[in-house]
Amino acid sequence: MPLIIGGGVVGIVLIGLLVFLGIHAFGGDDTPESQPTSSQPTEGGDPKTSSSPSTGTSPGSGTELGNATGQAKAVTDKLQGMGFGCSDLFNTGQGAHRGCFKYEGSKQAEAIFQFKSDGGIVAVRVETQDDDNNNNAQVAFGQVLQAVGNDTFGADAVTKVQEAVKTGQRSEEVSTNWGQFQMSNSGSSLRLSGHKSGEESLDVPDQTFDTTAAQMTAALKAKSYVCTSSCRKEVGEYGSQRVFFYASGTKGIKDIELSVSADGNQVKSSMKTVMADAFGVLKGGNAAAVKAYIEAHNDGKQYAAYVGGWMVQIDGDTSGNYGSQRVSIEYETFYA
Structure with missing residues (x-):
């Protein structure tokens, strides 16, 4: 997710994302396409929508969240209650890709997760960043991790990840009963990504404009x-x-x-x-x-x-x- 201002690079981590990215220039390799749902905004700069069931959305320009039940709905509700704005990249009968974002100046946090039609989450990425205060970045990470993880991979797995953060681990593989995670911790930004054992993350379709x-x-x-x-x-x-x-x-x-x-x-x-x-x-x-x-x-x-x-x-x-x-x-x- 390359962000470039005046030729420089801005990583938005999520938040860090707003994000761990690379520099793109004219020309390069092919990469993913997509299509899907966006969301309505709320005060404070965060888009926020309901996660009540709908027919779901695939490629298109929808403005509401698609269907979500089970784990996906529980996680969405918790994050929205914390002030995150959530929107779907795609949401079909086979599965969905959802992002929940909260940006406040130098403080950025995001939780991106993919889930199947029954709401079961199969892949997740959590990122937080605070360039002004490392401790706040870690606190925010813990809060988002609990909101996503307690319902998804369980309190024991959440505690295991939190312990790795507390002991100052910078890069660590964390194995849990739910699946394998990769964690990175630079102090001001933290990131955790992983997918459920026996499951593959959903393909993100390629996306381009027609204009060259x-x-x-x-x-x-x-x-x-x-x-x-x-x-x-x-x-x-x-x-x-x-x-x-x-x-x-x-x-x-x-x-x-x-x-x-x-x-x-x-x-x-x-x-x-x-x-x-x-x-x-x-x-x-x-x-x-x-x-x-x-x-x-x-x-x-x-x-x-x-x-x-x-x-x-x-x-x-x-x-x-x-x-x-x-x-x-x-x-x-x-x-x-």
Whole structure:
């Protein structure tokens, strides 16, 4: 899940994710596609929806969580009660991929899990990050771990993982009756991923827009952007608006990030301009649904959700004289 601002890399861990990622440049290898459900927002920047049963969703641009029973519903309810916003990347009769996110400045937390039609969770990834306070990152990790793990792999397994964290383990394989986990702990960010014994994680479908990198580059150059590793246009005396995108060869764009850095009163207007410039070219891949979601969440708060099969993250700081805004749209990658 690569996040790039002005050519630099921002890892969003989940939260850490907002996340342990890599740098993408034009060109590269093929990777996953998807499609699915997003969610409605709640105050504080977190999308939040009901997990009451529905017919379920597969590829599409839905705005509600699909069906969830058993473990998946219990975990979703707990996380929503903790202020997380949950949304589905996909939700079909065979299974679902759900993410619950909570971003508050430097504090980020997320729980991503996959479950079968009976609600049984078969794969999970939990991440927390707090760049300002390592202890808070560990406390948050423990809270999310309990919300996900007590119903899924049991209190004994949760305790085993927590002990590994308390003893300062940086990288550890943790075996439990539920399955095998891989843990990493840098102090300010913690991550745990694993899948149930005898079960495989669900495939995440590939996702691309129809628009190619060459088409986007040509369109932005026609609007006076200077394109190198990203496309950039000056804003005012010191600011800039940028569009970074990644595609595999001549295939459609798989990641795109829009960002603005400028005087505070120019940030919103410049973001509207860069949105119009990029989405005026971006076709296919539920681009209209993604654009609508971003426009509905242009209030300066942080948001993260699955929208139309994409992982969409919105953040920025417009509180000072000089501000910034960033929108990241990525195909999902999931390893457990």
